[in-house]
């Protein structure tokens with residue numbers, strides 16, 4: 660009886676210590692900002708599929724190129740399939756960085772692990788196969804994810820990029836001024852801001868113009884791609 664009890668106790672202790680030594684899911688795997696010591700900020704633009712309209716904010720992209728503003732784009736597979744020329748164009752700009760945003764813009768937490776893997780890998784494979792581009796940054800559609808998503812993204816060797824400032828640019832009730840105020844209040848060194856470049860943000864180009872001319876220089880913040888932001892070290896005195 661005592662032996663049985665000891666065996667039971669031992670197994671309880673073993674299981675206990677095992678579960679303690681298992682790696683815990685650290686929220687640090689989901690990147691919402693860069694180092695706070697960095698005087699930079701990342702302007703990121705999602706390219707989610709759209710039902711109507713051109714699905715591409717040409718005026719915004721032209722502005723970013725004309726003013727050489729480092730920017731990061733997250734492309735969904737469905738969007739890429741309709742915008743091959745634009746994909747080529749964006750990939751050709753050396754101060755742009757390209758990541759992915761799921762195949763059909765699915766709600767990932769509603770899918771099992773295999774389905775999530777398929778959704779996440781879709782545009783990564785297309786970029787690799789048709790554009791010879793290795794996309795390692797991933798942003799989940801709607802910013803939605805669960806523990807399975809974090810594990811799948813990690814197992815695929817991708818970096819999980821969220822944001823800590825939501826511009827709210829697809830909301831037609833927000834004026835340029837309101838979006839700017841919202842961003843200016845929250846912007847700090849290392850911030851990652853989410854916008855849209857698929858035409859859903861009616862004020863986006865204007866917001867970017869005023870942000871990069873007035874707000875960010877005033878706050879001492881320089882636009883950087885996500886990769887630059889994550890590798891950024893404090894300025895040398």
Ligand SMILES: [Zn+2]
Pocket residue numbers: 705706707760764800801
């Ligand atoms: Zn999206």
